[in-house]
Amino acid sequence: MSESAERDQRHRERMQRKKQVVDEKIAQAPDERGVLLVLTGNGKGKSSSGFGMAARALGHGLRVGIVQFIKGARSTGEETFFRRFPDEVRYHVMGAGFTWETQDRQDDIAKAEAAWAVAVELMRDPQVALVLLDELNIALKYGYLQLDQVIADIQARPAHQHVVVTGRGAPPALVEAADTVTDMGMTKHAFKAGIKAQKGVEF
Amino acid sequence: MSESAERDQRHRERMQRKKQVVDEKIAQAPDERGVLLVLTGNGKGKSSSGFGMAARALGHGLRVGIVQFIKGARSTGEETFFRRFPDEVRYHVMGAGFTWETQDRQDDIAKAEAAWAVAVELMRDPQVALVLLDELNIALKYGYLQLDQVIADIQARPAHQHVVVTGRGAPPALVEAADTVTDMGMTKHAFKAGIKAQKGVEF
Numbered sequence: 557m558s559e560s561a562e563r564d565q566r567h568r569e570r571m572q573r574k575k576q577v578v579d580e581k582i583a584q585a586p587d588e589r590g591v592l593l594v595l596t597g598n599g600k601g602k603s604s605s606g607f608g609m610a611a612r613a614l615g616h617g618l619r620v621g622i623v624q625f626i627k628g629a630r631s632t633g634e635e636t637f638f639r640r641f642p643d644e645v646r647y648h649v650m651g652a653g654f655t656w657e658t659q660d661r662q663d664d665i666a667k668a669e670a671a672w673a674v675a676v677e678l679m680r681d682p683q684v685a686l687v688l689l690d691e692l693n694i695a696l697k698y699g700y701l702q703l704d705q706v707i708a709d710i711q712a713r714p715a716h717q718h719v720v721v722t723g724r725g726a727p728p729a730l731v732e733a734a735d736t737v738t739d740m741g742m743t744k745h746a747f748k749a750g751i752k753a754q755k756g757v758e759f
Numbered sequence: 760m761s762e763s764a765e766r767d768q769r770h771r772e773r774m775q776r777k778k779q780v781v782d783e784k785i786a787q788a789p790d791e792r793g794v795l796l797v798l799t800g801n802g803k804g805k806s807s808s809g810f811g812m813a814a815r816a817l818g819h820g821l822r823v824g825i826v827q828f829i830k831g832a833r834s835t836g837e838e839t840f841f842r843r844f845p846d847e848v849r850y851h852v853m854g855a856g857f858t859w860e861t862q863d864r865q866d867d868i869a870k871a872e873a874a875w876a877v878a879v880e881l882m883r884d885p886q887v888a889l890v891l892l893d894e895l896n897i898a899l900k901y902g903y904l905q906l907d908q909v910i911a912d913i914q915a916r917p918a919h920q921h922v923v924v925t926g927r928g929a930p931p932a933l934v935e936a937a938d939t940v941t942d943m944g945m946t947k948h949a950f951k952a953g954i955k956a957q958k959g960v961e962f
Contacts, residue, residue, distance in 0.1 A: 567901070593803070601798055601808035604815065608807030608837070611814050615836025625928035633818025634811070640897045698770075714950045733819035737946035743934065 581709075590685075590717040591708060591735040596693055596726035599740035606688045606720045607634045613718075614644055618685035621670055621678030624649045625723075626691040646684070650672040661698075669701035672709075679713040686718040693723025696730070707733050786914045793888075793920040794938040799929035802943035809891045809923045810837045816921075817847055821888035824881030826874055826892060829894040829925075836843055843937035849887070851877040853898075864901075875912075882916040889921040896926025899933070908934050 593609075595602040610620045615724035622638060622645060638645045672695075678687045697703050707729060710719050721730065731737050792911060796812070797804040813823045825841060841848045853874035875898075881890045898904050910932060913922050924933065935941050 559772065567919045585850045597944070599803065599943070600796070600939055601811075601943070604811030605804035605808035607811035607814050608804075609811075611810050611840045612807065612836035615838065615840030633815035635818065637818030638815045659771045682830055700807045731946065736803055738804045739944045739946045740802070740804070741800070743942045743943060745939035 562621065564659045580723050589715050590594040590713070590719070591721045592733060593718070594693075594726045594730060594734040594737045595720065595740065596724055596731075596737065597740035597742075598724050599742040600605060602722040602724070602740055603690050604636070605738070606690055606722045607638070609718075610638065610645070610686060610688050611722055613686040614641065619644055619683055621681070621684045621687040622648070622690065623675045623678070623688070624690045625668060625671055625695045626650065634742065646678060646681055656720075664698070665700045668695045671695075672701055672706070676709050679717065680721065682714040682717070684717060687713070689721045690720045693726045693730070697723075697725045703727055705739045706730075766795045784883045788888075789859065792918050793916070795936060796921070796923045797896075797929045797933060797937040797940045798923065798925045799927055799934075799940065800943035800945075801927055802945040805925040805943055806837070806893050809893055809925045810841070812847070812923055813841065813889060816889040817844065820848055822886055824849045824878075824884070824887045824890040825851070825893065826878045826891070826895075827893045828871060828874055828898045829853065834846050849881060854881070867901070868903045871898045871937070874898075875904055875909070879912050882912060882920065882922065885917040885920070887920060890916070891924065892922065893962070894926040895924045896933070900926075900928045901932050906930055906932055909933075927959070
């Protein structure tokens with residue numbers, strides 16, 4: 557048998573083992589309920605990932621709710637884009653910018669609470685398959701919302717509804733409550749290479 | 760001054776310092792060229808993040824190219840969704856499934872090369888603002904494409920074009936060539952809690 561043929565054979569065997577492992581994992585997970593995903597860490601891609609999941613859900617013909625915490629004052633292509641689908645997407649942006657751009661704590665709290673009321677409404681609607689709570693972790697980090705109440709409201713959602721929470725510094729209790737948590741670590745960032753945040757990538 | 764007023768004052772000062780740091784970072788990054796982003800690691804959200812960046816770019820009125828490596832045989836809501844915008848998005852899916860579902864190395868190589876030819880075409884088109892190379896790292900990991908050529912082709916793109924590469928196991932040379940790299944670590948995964956991959960979230 558030639559070296560290349562042997563390599564192909566080894567590859568085939570390795571892939572068959574992998575497929576078996578993946579198939580078993582899926583077979584072992586029969587529970588059909590919605591999941592709570594938390595995307596945290598200091599790296600890029602947390603919010604983008606949440607919006608990508610929203611796009612995927614729309615591709616499956618599902619309805620989506622999006623609440624943006626903190627980022628209200630930022631130009632975001634996501635908002636412009638997802639507002640194209642008013643029948644499928646309910647989009648709410650909290651009426652404040654990054655906290656370090658407002659510097660008014662009481663005002664941030666009031667706006668965070670108003671945004672949370674919209675989130676709760678979405679999490680009470682069984683027609684909504686996925687709710688994205690973008691940068692919620694930041695609002696929690698600054699104590700703008702009560703963590704216990706937030707977790708209770710998330711856990712009271714319809715059984716098949718998915719909730720995706722993004723933002724660095726996810727509180728341990730939320731991580732504990734989550735089904736899936738991804739910690740996005742920054743290995744390298746364009747800022748460090750002296751490249752300006754680009755429209756369409758950074759925001 | 761009341762305790763609450765003091766807390767608000769401390770908060771205001773901390774936020775002012777943060778804003779200063781962020782503003783300086785942005786001011787120090789004047790270079791307006793496109794960036795190469797690599798989203799890797801074992802956690803969930805790599806592909807979703809790339810698709811979210813594509814959505815953001817579309818929101819900014821930019822044109823996008825998407826090439827899906829490896830995932831061709833998978834039901835993906837992203838494909839269904841982004842194919843809604845044929846004028847703004849060029850979408851190509853490599854004609855093969857996960858490698859462990861095909862188990863034919865030569866066939867995978869031929870299909871990876873055909874998909875790369877489409878990627879190169881997109882990276883030669885100055886009208887395309889962002890090119891998403893989804894799961895390219897997997898094709899590289901299995902040696903389906905030549906790493907040196909892949910990096911050279913990416914580096915030969917138009918100056919303002921962004922390229923986003925996803926997939927676990929990004930090769931060091933690609934990480935070296937990247938402007939931004941996010942390593943997505945899996946802290947917790949729903950499979951472990953015995954919850955089946957959900958339409959609209961897992962795929």
